[in-house]
Amino acid sequence: MTTESAALGRPAPPRLVGPIRGLIDIYIAEARLAIAQQLQYRAANYMYMIGMVAEPVIYLVVWSTIAVQQGGSVGGYTPGAFAAYYIVWTLVRNINIVFTPYGWEDRIREGRLSAQLLRPLFPIVEDLGFFLGWKPVVVLLWLPIALFLSLVFRPELSPSLLQVAVFAVSLLGAYLIRSLNQSSLGLITFWTTRVGPIFQLYIAAELLLSGRLVPMTLMPAWVQSLASFLPFQWTFGFPIEALVGHLSNEQLFGGLLTQLFWIIVGAILVRVVWHFAIRRYSAVSG
Amino acid sequence: MRPLRLFGLFLRMSALNELQYRANFWLQLLQSGIAVGTGLAVLGLVFSQTPALNGWSQPELLAVMGVHILMGGIIGSLIQPSMDRLRNDIREGTFDYILTKPEDVQVLSSVREIRIWQAVDVIVGLVVLGLAVAQLQIGLGVVPALAFALAIVFGGLMIYSFWLVITTVAFWIVRIDEIAELFQGVYQTGRWPVTLYPGWLRISLTFLVPIAFAVTVPAQALTGRLTPETLVLAVAFGIGLLVLTRAFFRIGLRHYSGASA
Numbered sequence: 001m002t003t004e005s006a007a008l009g010r011p012a013p014p015r016l017v018g019p020i021r022g023l024i025d026i027y028i029a030e031a032r033l034a035i036a037q038q039l040q041y042r043a044a045n046y047m048y049m050i051g052m053v054a055e056p057v058i059y060l061v062v063w064s065t066i067a068v069q070q071g072g073s074v075g076g077y078t079p080g081a082f083a084a085y086y087i088v089w090t091l092v093r094n095i096n097i098v099f100t101p102y103g104w105e106d107r108i109r110e111g112r113l114s115a116q117l118l119r120p121l122f123p124i125v126e127d128l129g130f131f132l133g134w135k136p137v138v139v140l141l142w143l144p145i146a147l148f149l150s151l152v153f154r155p156e157l158s159p160s161l162l163q164v165a166v167f168a169v170s171l172l173g174a175y176l177i178r179s180l181n182q183s184s185l186g187l188i189t190f191w192t193t194r195v196g197p198i199f200q201l202y203i204a205a206e207l208l209l210s211g212r213l214v215p216m217t218l219m220p221a222w223v224q225s226l227a228s229f230l231p232f233q234w235t236f237g238f239p240i241e242a243l244v245g246h247l248s249n250e251q252l253f254g255g256l257l258t259q260l261f262w263i264i265v266g267a268i269l270v271r272v273v274w275h276f277a278i279r280r281y282s283a284v285s286g
Numbered sequence: 287m288r289p290l291r292l293f294g295l296f297l298r299m300s301a302l303n304e305l306q307y308r309a310n311f312w313l314q315l316l317q318s319g320i321a322v323g324t325g326l327a328v329l330g331l332v333f334s335q336t337p338a339l340n341g342w343s344q345p346e347l348l349a350v351m352g353v354h355i356l357m358g359g360i361i362g363s364l365i366q367p368s369m370d371r372l373r374n375d376i377r378e379g380t381f382d383y384i385l386t387k388p389e390d391v392q393v394l395s396s397v398r399e400i401r402i403w404q405a406v407d408v409i410v411g412l413v414v415l416g417l418a419v420a421q422l423q424i425g426l427g428v429v430p431a432l433a434f435a436l437a438i439v440f441g442g443l444m445i446y447s448f449w450l451v452i453t454t455v456a457f458w459i460v461r462i463d464e465i466a467e468l469f470q471g472v473y474q475t476g477r478w479p480v481t482l483y484p485g486w487l488r489i490s491l492t493f494l495v496p497i498a499f500a501v502t503v504p505a506q507a508l509t510g511r512l513t514p515e516t517l518v519l520a521v522a523f524g525i526g527l528l529v530l531t532r533a534f535f536r537i538g539l540r541h542y543s544g545a546s547a
Contacts, residue, residue: 047465
């Protein structure tokens with residue numbers, strides 16, 4: 001609040017890289033707002049979450065069945081290892097939920113962006129803060145679901161302390177990469193207000209190239225090498241495998257560095273797209 | 287046959303309305319194409335690791351996928367739009383306008399919104415089904431075809447009943463917007479035969495959320511797996527569910543408090 005009123009006195013153009021202190025204040029304010037809002041809609045949050053859990057349960061059942069049929073394991077994964085993979089998946093997915101291009105579509109079509117542009121704050125910073133603030137609520141609600149899934153599907157999981165630490169950091173990396181990329185995608189709505197097919201194409205690519213559908217080692221070799229040039233697997237496969245896989249220390253730290261690389265790329269991309277996109281914005285009243 | 291006439295009337299109206307926006311057809315076709323492509327890639331991946339999944343061969347699972355897309359088209363064009371509108375009307379109080387009309391409230395609330403472009407998925411689903419049946423090389427007899435049609439009709443009616451029951455809950459709990467997300471998630475389980483899932487989940491997907499009847503049973507009809515008992519059960523359960531749904535909707539209606547109150 002204080003940040004906003006102080007800033008109102010001297011209008012500044014929206015910018016991403018502002019004084020660090022001010023940015024942190026904004027993130028904290030957005031986070032508080034998100035927690036207060038989302039706690040009101042616990043039932044709604046839960047419905048959303050249960051709908052989301054169906055996806056990994058389907059993959060888990062299909063691939064466990066294949067593992068059993070193939071004599072106990074497929075691609076090195078036993079049913080217990082698949083259970084661990086897809087239960088950790090549910091946490092990674094929840095952390096990965098970000099402001100979608102559909103949100104941008106609504107925001108731009110309905111002209112709500114006009115109000116946001118008046119604030120001396122880059123709109124994407126608001127989104128980042130709000131969704132990050134929502135996460136503690138999400139993790140709290142996720143715990144009973146994880147417990148239930150673990151009782152039903154019996155995951156085999158024995159991570160080291162280092163793995164847990166890398167996993168925790170990689171969650172933030174995954175969140176930032178996915179947020180920034182989806183923001184860039186969302187900015188396409190400045191040119192066309194029908195982002196559906198483009199977004200669906202992105203989700204299809206993510207499904208196949210990120211480890212969201214199956215652990216990447218089960219994919220054909222050419223898909224794996226294609227994926228290594230793209231950011232997708234650093235938002236699903238890497239965090240999950242950091243916890244449940246057998247990555248070496250170099251792979252763990254190298255993975256975090258690669259995440260950092262993709263965060264920087266994502267931040268630059270969103271900045272560049274914004275630069276061109278905002279010139280195209282026009283709204284009817286507000 | 288007043289309900290059918292009403293349905294025909296609303297169908298004509300929405301067709302006239304949506305034909306103004308022809309680009310939507312291509313967008314929908316593009317989206318369906320992406321979905322089919324992804325589905326085929328997933329099937330390809332599964333069958334690169336195993337020759338059959340729980341006894342289902344690749345063409346048989348392709349048939350399941352076809353039914354899943356087809357039923358998704360029916361839900362998206364006929365069922366969900368009216369239910370979304372009903373939910374919003376109850377929340378905002380505009381449901382008043384329905385009550386003042388001299389027609390059956392349930393029928394009117396169930397046919398008001400039809401999105402014809404969503405029906406592209408019905409055609410895409412039929413194409414996928416055609417490919418699957420051609421690959422199966424067992425041909426398609428008259429009896430299986432009739433059993434399939436019957437299973438699709440009753441499967442659709444069961445999904446409709448399920449949607450109406452959960453939407454009726456809005457008379458008590460006002461904000462249930464996420465119910466659509468919940469259903470979309472659960473509906474994805476139908477992409478695979480429900481026999482694949484562990485017992486508790488299989489039973490839930492049969493009698494709690496009737497996805498087994500809506501997708502797996504029609505696919506069984508085409509792949510020569512359907513027993514007459516299952517089909518009789520589907521019809522009986524469908525009729526029972528329709529009767530229960532109507533009763534529940536009437537109870538819910540009594541709890542509607544209106545907009546001006």
